[in-house]
Amino acid sequence: MPSKRILLIVGGGIAAYKACELIRLMARSGHEVTCVLTAGGAQFVTAMTLAALSGNRVHTSLWDAGEEAEIGHIQLSRAADLVVVCPASADLLAKMAAGICDDLATTLLLATDKRVLAVPAMNVRMWQHAATRRNVARLDGDGVIVMPPDEGPMACGEFGPGRLPEPAQILARIEELWASDHDAAREDRPLAGRHLLVTAGPTYERIDPVRYLANRSSGKQGFAIAAAAAAAGARVTLVAGPVGLTTPPGIERIDVESADEMARAVDGALPADCAVMVAAVADWRLAETSGRKLKKDDGPPPTLDLAENPDILADLAGRADRPRLVIGFAAETHDVLDHAIAKRARKNADWIVANDVSGDVMGGEVNAVHLVRAKGVESWPPMPKSEVARRLVDAIARELADG
Ligand code: C5P
DSSP states (O other), rough: OOOEEEEEEOOTTTTTHHHHHHHHHHHHTTTEEEEEETGGGTTSHHHHHHHHHHHSBBBTTTTHHHHTTTTTTHHHHHHHHHEEEEEOOHHHHHHHHTTTTSHHHHHHHHHHEEEEEEEEOOOOHHHHHHHHHHHHHHHHTOOOOOOOOOOOOTTTTEEEEEOOOOOHHHHHHHHHHHHHHHHHHHHHHHTTTTTEEEESBBOOEEEEEEEEEOOOOOOOHHHHHHHHHHTTEEEEOOOSOOOOOOOOTTEEEOOOOOOHHHHHHHHHOOSSSEEEEOOOOOOOESSSOOOOOOGGGGGGGGOOEEEOOHHHHHHHHSTTTTEEEEEEEEEEEHHHHHHHHHHHHTTOOSSEEEEESSSOTSSSEEEOEEEEEEHHHHHHEEEEHHHHHHHHHHHHHHHHHOO
16 A cells, blocks of 8 residues: 555544554554644643654644644645544534534644545444434535444443544555545556557658658547547557647657658557557658659659558557557548458458548548447447547457456
């Protein structure tokens, strides 16, 4: 468990002495503890004890001029990962439920944007009182986590629920909270730990120093896929042809011009878990380029002799160290599905995302695609390119998780 910063509010009650043991356990687990001691808490333990155990200064007053210069009560809760109220007296629970803030503890409880765990300890009748029941229910509704007290003999001589749970149990509950956060975060980031390689945009094939052959690819779909993959937690390398797009956050972008440069950049970006080749790579380049601008008065119009470009997708899919999942795109103006199915086999790609570019897909915001896989074809309705990207990234995450 990575170490966390805990703001511990020690309320009034005999159970405050157990907070001392809790601080010791927290510190021993590597957590950084800062204590706030209420006036009631100070009747049972001293600020000196808490400072010695936590190794940090103890805060007691809302009216500390030095701290209020930095709006101390807000600062204190901001600097924490979790606020723990232990023991939470009936009075503290009531104030928290009502939103009363008349001292440092209650003020920062109202000001915090962090999760709050309250660990009540009180006399059994106070715990069972309708007012406390109401307050606990309200706190629960407000998102405060209230740890149920233990049952047993109490300091006041009575027996029943109201005892503070053992400090080890409280720490276990805290670590359980963080473990569930961690799982939730992993669910949001299904590509965490994966490397995705995405190509996007057109390539420019040089004719002479001022002219080139190109196509109408805008790069938008590829950039959207790179952005969605990064948002899903992947490390993303985006090899981009010449496009006028800004780099989505958290992405390593390599700018290239020609298919040859793109092929080299792809090679240099390996290994990857998945490659999504969205770039509209020019099929041909000039067999010979001119070092000087071709001039009209050099004679009759020049003949452009073309040579085939490397097929980056097919080459990548054929390598022994290929990414586990190689995805190609197929932009077609007719017989979209037939071509895509044939292309998947010919290029040895795992999936082909096929789109009909007979309309205004190129440069537009909307795309309608078919996902062609060994197990069959899924046709998606028209949707924004960002949504196509999200769905494709979800499918990639599922595939990588399964394999
Ligand atoms: O053969 P075609 O250009 O229709 O195939 C499109 C798919 O192949 C796209 O994924 C594109 O990025 C890739 N491709 C490539 N290298 C080429 C041509 C296309 O990687 N020279």
